[in-house]
Amino acid sequence: MATDHDRGDCSWIPIVDIKAFDITKEENEVDRKDLEKLANDVFKAFSTIGFVYVKNHGIPQDQIDNIFRLSDEFFAQPQETKDKFVRPMSDPAAIGYIPIGREYFDANKPADLKESFDAVPGSEYSQYWPNIPNFEEDVVKFHRTCAKLGLRLLKLIGMGLGLEDSEFFVKAHEKISSRASNNTAILRLLHYPPVKDGEGTGNYGKTNEYDFLPEQTRCGEHTDYGSMTLLFQDDTGGLEVQTVNGEFKPATPIPGTVVVNIADMMQRWTADGLKSTCHRVIPHRKTKPRRSMAFFIDPDGDAVIAPLDNSKKYPPIKFIDYFNKRYEETGMTREEHIQ
Ligand SMILES: O=C(O)CCC(=O)C(=O)O
């Protein structure tokens, strides 16, 4: 039976074209009226489902392809090699490799069948950068590029929301590409390995052939913790987003676009005006690997997040406290992974 994934039906998620304010443009060369119109369009798009496809963002396709290539090169290495770069788990600010079976979003189910690499500029954990030519340099540069796009979107949302200080969100993310002020924004390279068809034994980490355990998935249902996430996905599919009725529908890849979703802090700031929507990655095509790259836009860790309309919908919370709590709840502080 043809599924929505196969039909490529993702028309329920809005597409916004930000050409007027793409990252190659200087802020002062953009006409104020065009910017205001764009801000309204962007805000409206984010208000519908909390997910949008952003097109004409200005990040060169070559740069995106190059990071996917470096990511492939890293994950294609033997497990023993990758294991040398396993990030220290006790420090959420560390960089490095996260093996399969580490992160979960439901403690009663098997951990996600994915492996990833967390990267930030200026990390004190420089020994965890792999020995792949240009890896650190290019990945760090991409982090900064993503941060630039993220800040543009934050500005547009601030304007679209009609904030008195339209730079409010931008200012709360000032340290996005540094480790200062406990900013936790990371670029995460993700690899969901191909698996055999049928249910299996969870034989991961031991051979190159993986099986899904009963109830295991590529990435469990969750919301993201920070302000927003930029997601670059390959053409495999599998990402699903929860609708207001509670069902999950595909966010099929659209070439040339970045999927952007609202995360928990933006929902709190806007007192539910913008929704941090639940999403997951299913093994839509088990035998085909999925590769994606997520840039998690986080406010500075010291920022205190409270509803901007002064409502009491959410109590004020320091972002780093919220982050640490979620980090612990997803099993990330364990030094071992599930066998
Ligand atoms: O890989 C994907 O498509 C989604 C990943 C995701 O939602 C996450 O890591 O938070």
Ligand SMILES: [Fe+2]
């Ligand atoms: Fe996510």
